[in-house]
Amino acid sequence: xxxxxxxxxxxxxxxxxxxxxxxxxxxxxxxxxxxxxxxxxxxxxxxxxxxxxxxxxxxxxxxxxxxxxxxxxxxxxxxxxxxxxxxxxxxxxxxxxxxxxxxxxxxxxxxxxxxxxxxxxxxxxxxxxxxxxxxxxxxxxxxxxxxxxxxxxxxxxxxxxxxxxxxxxxxxxxxxxxxxxxxxxxxxxxxxxxxxxxxxxxxxxxxxxxxxxxxxxxxxxxxxxxxxxxxxxxxxxxxxxxxxxxxxxxxxxxxxxxxxxxxxxxxxxxxxxxxxxxxxxxxxxxxxxxxxxxxxxxxxxxxxxxxxxxxxxxxxxxxxxxxxxxxxxxxxxxxxxxxxxxxxxxxxxxxxxxxxxxxxxxxxxxxxxxxxxxxxxxxxxxxxxxxxxxxxxxxxxxxxxxxxxxxxxxxxxxxxxxxxxxxxxxxxxxxxxxxxxxxxxxxxxxxxxxxxxxxxxxxxxxxxxxxxxxxxxxxxxxxxxxxxxxxxxxxxxxxxxxxxxxxxxxxxxxxxxxxxxxxxxxxxxxxxxxxxxxxxxxxxxxxxxxxxxxxxxxxxxxxxxxx
Amino acid sequence: xxxxxxxxxxxxxxxxxxxxxxxxxxxxxxxxxxxxxxxxxxxxxxxxxxxxxxxxxxxxxxxxxxxxxxxxxxxxxxxxxxxxxxxxxxxxxxxxxxxxxxxxxxxxxxxxxxxxxxxxxxxxxxxxxxxxxxx
Numbered sequence: 001x002x003x004x005x006x007x008x009x010x011x012x013x014x015x016x017x018x019x020x021x022x023x024x025x026x027x028x029x030x031x032x033x034x035x036x037x038x039x040x041x042x043x044x045x046x047x048x049x050x051x052x053x054x055x056x057x058x059x060x061x062x063x064x065x066x067x068x069x070x071x072x073x074x075x076x077x078x079x080x081x082x083x084x085x086x087x088x089x090x091x092x093x094x095x096x097x098x099x100x101x102x103x104x105x106x107x108x109x110x111x112x113x114x115x116x117x118x119x120x121x122x123x124x125x126x127x128x129x130x131x132x133x134x135x136x137x138x139x140x141x142x143x144x145x146x147x148x149x150x151x152x153x154x155x156x157x158x159x160x161x162x163x164x165x166x167x168x169x170x171x172x173x174x175x176x177x178x179x180x181x182x183x184x185x186x187x188x189x190x191x192x193x194x195x196x197x198x199x200x201x202x203x204x205x206x207x208x209x210x211x212x213x214x215x216x217x218x219x220x221x222x223x224x225x226x227x228x229x230x231x232x233x234x235x236x237x238x239x240x241x242x243x244x245x246x247x248x249x250x251x252x253x254x255x256x257x258x259x260x261x262x263x264x265x266x267x268x269x270x271x272x273x274x275x276x277x278x279x280x281x282x283x284x285x286x287x288x289x290x291x292x293x294x295x296x297x298x299x300x301x302x303x304x305x306x307x308x309x310x311x312x313x314x315x316x317x318x319x320x321x322x323x324x325x326x327x328x329x330x331x332x333x334x335x336x337x338x339x340x341x342x343x344x345x346x347x348x349x350x351x352x353x354x355x356x357x358x359x360x361x362x363x364x365x366x367x368x369x370x371x372x373x374x375x376x377x378x379x380x381x382x383x384x385x386x387x388x389x390x391x392x393x394x395x396x397x398x399x400x401x402x403x404x405x406x407x408x409x410x411x412x413x414x415x416x417x418x419x420x421x422x423x424x425x426x427x428x429x430x431x432x433x434x435x436x437x438x439x440x441x442x443x444x445x446x447x448x449x450x451x452x453x454x455x456x457x458x459x460x461x462x463x464x465x466x467x468x469x470x471x472x473x474x475x476x477x478x479x480x481x482x483x484x485x486x487x488x489x490x491x492x493x494x495x496x497x498x499x500x501x502x503x504x505x506x507x508x509x510x511x512x513x514x515x516x517x518x519x520x521x522x523x524x525x526x527x528x529x530x531x532x533x534x535x536x537x538x539x540x541x542x543x544x545x546x547x548x549x550x551x552x553x554x555x556x557x558x559x560x561x562x563x
Numbered sequence: 564x565x566x567x568x569x570x571x572x573x574x575x576x577x578x579x580x581x582x583x584x585x586x587x588x589x590x591x592x593x594x595x596x597x598x599x600x601x602x603x604x605x606x607x608x609x610x611x612x613x614x615x616x617x618x619x620x621x622x623x624x625x626x627x628x629x630x631x632x633x634x635x636x637x638x639x640x641x642x643x644x645x646x647x648x649x650x651x652x653x654x655x656x657x658x659x660x661x662x663x664x665x666x667x668x669x670x671x672x673x674x675x676x677x678x679x680x681x682x683x684x685x686x687x688x689x690x691x692x693x694x695x696x697x698x
Contacts, residue, residue, distance in 0.1 A: 121577035121628055133606075136633025137577055210579030210603055251582045337582075341677060374677065375659060376629070450585045457586045461680040470678050484659060487629070561602045563585035 013054055025049070042295035042465075043254040045418060051410035059417045063308060067403045068327075071311035073304050073416065074404035075362040076327040081400035085113075087365035088390045089166060089331065090383050093118030093142035095491050096498075097153025100143040104158060106380060110387055114365055115158070115196075116166040118142035118377075119176075124211050126172045128544030129495040139491035141377060142168075146499045146542045151179040152186075161189050165196035166241070166331070166365075171213040173200035174222050175543055177229075177239070178533040197238035197287055197331070200226050203264040203436060204243050206559065207445040208250035213547060214554040216437055218522070222529060224271045229530040231282040238287040240268065241331060247445075248291040249337050251453020254298055255419065257291065258306050259426035260445055262313065266427070267436045269318055279318045283325035292358040293335045294350060301412055303330070303361030304404075305419030332363035339374045342478060343469035347371040352389050359393055360406055366390055376484040443562035450563045499542060506540030514539055515549050522553045568692050569619040573601040573610040575638070578628035583655060583677070587623065590681040591688070607637040615647050620692050627656040631666065639670045649698060651691045655679070 039047040048055075063071060068078030077083075090112055092103040104115055119142040122134035128146050129138045138144050145151060155165070160183070169176050177198050184194055202219040205212045212219065223240060230239035244261035248254065265286065272282055290306065292299050310328040314320040334354035339347045348371050355368050368386040370378025378386070394400055406412050433439055440446075459465035466472045514536045521527045536546055570591055572584050581603060592598045599617055601610060614622045622642075626634060631654065642648050654666060655675045663674055672691055675684055 121630075125577050127577070133577060136630035137628060140629045210581060249582070251586075374657075376657075450582075450589070453582050454586050454589050457590070457681050460678070461682060467678075471680075480660070559602060561581070561585070561600055563588045563600065 010054060010057055013052055017052060017054065041254075041298040041415075042293060043298055045255075045298065045415065047411075051414055053410060055410050055414040056417070059413055063417070063420075064407060064413060070315065070323060070326055072307040072327045074407050076307065076329050076364070080362065080403045081359070081394075082403065085394045085400060086359065086363050086390075087114040087164065088112050088387060088394075089114035089116045089164075089365045089367055090387055091116040091118050091166075091168065091333075091367050092383070093120070093168075094377055094485065095139040095488055096144060096495050097150045097156075099139070099488070099491075101154055101156050101158070103380065103383075104154075107383065107387070108158075108163070110384060111391060112387060114164045114166065116168065116367060117154070118168055120144045123176075123543060124169060124172065126175075126213050126543055126547030128542050129492060129499055131544060134492075138495050140487055144491070144495045145176065145179070146495065146544070147502045147540060148179050148182055148537050149498055149502050150495075151176075151183050155183060160184055160187070160196075161193045165194075167196070167198045170199055170202055170205050170209070170211050171219065172543055172547060173198040174226050174529060174533055175537065175546055177226060178530065178537045181234075181534055182538045191233050191237075192235045194234055195236040197241050198226065199241045199243060199289070201240055201243045201264065201289075203267060203440065204246055204261070206440045206557070207247060207260060207264075208252070208449060209246035210559070212557050214550065215557045216440065218550075218554045219557075220267070220271055220437070221525060223268060224275065225528045225530055227268065227272050227282050227286075228275055228277055229528055230285060231277065236285075238285050239282075241287050241289045242268065243289040245289050245291045245333055247449060248293065248335065250449050251337075251456060252449040253452045254293055254295070254302050255422050256426070256445075256448055256452065258302050258309075258419070259423045260448075261288065261290070262306070262309060262423055263427055263430045263436045263445075265310070266313065266317075269314075273318070279314070279320050280322040280325050283314060283318070283320055284322060288328055288330040290330050290332055291335050292332050292354040292361070292363075294338050294354060296353060296357050297412055297415060299354070299357040300361040300406060301415035301419050303332075303358075303363070304412075304416045305423060306330070307362070308416070308420050309423050329364045331365045331367070332358040332361075333367040334358070334369045336369050336373055339369060339371070340467060340469050341374040343473075343475060344371055344374060344480075344482065346469055347374070348385060348389070351386060352393075355389055356393055356397075356399075359399060360404075362404060372482055372484055375482060379483060379485045381483075443560060446559075447562045454563075502540050502542070511536070511539050511541055511545070514541070515545065518546065518549055519553055522550055565697075567595055567597050568621065568688060569597045569599075569617065570621045570623060570688065571599045571601065571610070571614045571617055571619040572623045572625065573605055573613075574603045574625055575605050575607060575610055575634050576626070576628060576630050577604065578626060578630065579603055580627040580656070581625070583627070584623075584625035586681065587625070587655060587675075587684055590684055594685040596685075596688070607634060607641055611638060611641040611645060611647070614642070614650055615645055619650065620695075621651045621653060621688055623653045623655060625655050626658070629657070631656070631658055632662060635666055635671060636669055642670075649695065651688075651695060653688070653691070655684075 067075035121137040226239040242265045244257035248257040307328045311326040314326040334351045370382030372382045
């Protein structure tokens with residue numbers, strides 16, 4: 001690197017900069033003011049007029065480093081997209097297993113390289129499709145899964161050893177993991193050859209997405225059990241996807257998204273370490289998931305800083321030895337909350353720019369949102385355009401030929417370091433205030449998130465945050481010619497029929513014995529809940545059977561809302 | 564001076580999206596209204612019971628899960644059964660255009676969907692309460 005690093009050169013640069021401000025800039029400002037008194041990023045970081053070598057003088061060159069080397073600022077792998085593009089992973093899920101299976105096969109036929117599954121609200125929350133709370137929700141926002149039979153339909157004809165499958169599921173993640181294991185075993189697959197991810201990040205549920213069932217302690221224990229089970233039995237599988245996405249969608253700033261995610265990640269590592277497992281035995285499979293918002297450079301800086309921070313935490317705080325334990329890999333999704341209903345086709349452009357930032361930020365896999373998602377879950381056509389967006393970036397722009405092509409940008413490196421510093425400050429504050437779990441119970445994270453959401457709403461109202469079509473370039477009379485995804489009213493009926501069939505054909509005595517065993521395991525915190533759950537789903541237990549049984553042991557969680 | 568408008572904001576069913584409802588809660592509170600928020604995962608029965616107990620002018624239901632055509636009819640029916648049909652019901656969240664007319668037909672007074680500016684929410688509620696008149 002040829003940046004001036006000695007103090008003499010920097011002093012000369014400082015002088016040049018001051019003269020520039022005094023002469024050229026001042027002359028221009030007399031003619032015309034700048035658009036803002038103080039520019040700032042979407043997350044509130046002040047942005048200067050321009051950046052120079054002075055702004056990266058405090059960043060050690062080794063912190064910028066090289067791709068695939070500690071602290072991985074420039075990317076987790078030494079060759080990145082030069083060997084293989086990121087995984088193009090469009091999420092899909094609606095109706096029954098068969099319905100979603102058809103969408104999967106369509107997406108694969110269109111060049112998608114990984115699968116990602118959305119589940120309906122009852123599945124996410126652990127209710128069977130015929131429970132009163134499930135009414136109106138079965139198969140609506142995602143696919144309905146009650147029993148193993150649904151998983152068989154969902155992945156029919158899809159070779160699980162040859163495609164990675166991500167499942168967006170949290171409080172009930174361990175049950176779906178168990179179903180996935182049994183499905184693979186039935187097909188004669190090698191568990192160590194399966195690759196994929198369950199989200200299973202329960203802490204951010206209490207903070208942001210609000211899909212929880214049990215109190216925090218047993219919920220975290222389940223996550224711990226998934227991590228240790230996979231470390232021992234599924235070497236290529238990611239047992240958790242530690243997620244900032246939902247924190248952001250719930251309204252947080254980008255800095256809080258990434259800092260709170262790190263706070264959660266630290267908590268999970270600490271919980272697993274308590275079992276006596278070596279950090280390098282499980283840390284390589286911890287995966288992350290972030291949003292890509294609309295502030296282009298801020299998002300890229302966020303991703304780069306996240307990698308640097310994680311590497312330092314794992315090495316310095318947890319004493320990891322393997323580089324794989326220190327390198328942060330992440331899935332990325334463009335920001336659903338940035339999509340608008342008015343002039344909805346503009347959403348394609350928003351998504352394109354967010355996707356570009358995700359790629360420049362070094363994402364391992366990416367979901368691009370459908371342009372119609374402010375209306376309903378996306379249609380096949382909307383998903384195709386979203387997928388094509390990624391394919392254009394990959395195949396037509398050339399940006400995947402160079403790793404971290406923006407590395408070395410004075411602005412970007414400065415913002416990356418600012419992000420790193422702020423993340424560590426927030427982590428210190430969390431620790432000083434008593435730790436992540438205590439602060440969740442106090443609503444501390446939730447308050448930060450809702451504060452920023454409120455400020456964002458006010459900024460949109462005042463026009464300070466322009467949103468094209470909403471508060472700027474508004475069309476009063478818009479002709480909306482959009483075909484949205486239809487909801488099939490027979491879904492619940494079809495789903496419940498299969499559930500009842502399973503109930504009728506299973507060995508009830510065996511099931512009851514296993515449910516009693518589940519209670520015994522649940523009460524003994526030192527035991528892993530996965531093996532008994534695997535036997536339960538194999539015996540035809542439904543999600544509701546398992547979840548309700550454990551409610552009798554652990555009770556449920558109810559939050560005290562803050563706003 | 565008249566007493567402040569009383570509002571109950573509710574999340575019904577399994578839907579956990581609470582960003583919008585919390586922004587609305589704070590907006591209305593800052594505008595001087597009395598705001599009660601039920602928290603998540605309530606049943607229609609719980610919500611209607613609270614609305615009556617708290618004697619609110621407005622019941623705001625936030626729904627982003629697509630289950631509005633299941634949940635709203637239940638709430639409207641319960642309000643009627645309890646003799647509380649003068650409660651002004653407003654729905655916020657994500658609702659497809661084709662569902663707006665049927666919801667209004669069953670008695671929902673207004674739909675305040677995504678990207679409604681906060682001040683417009685305040686104004687709408689004030690107008691609806693003024694239209695209803697004192698009770």
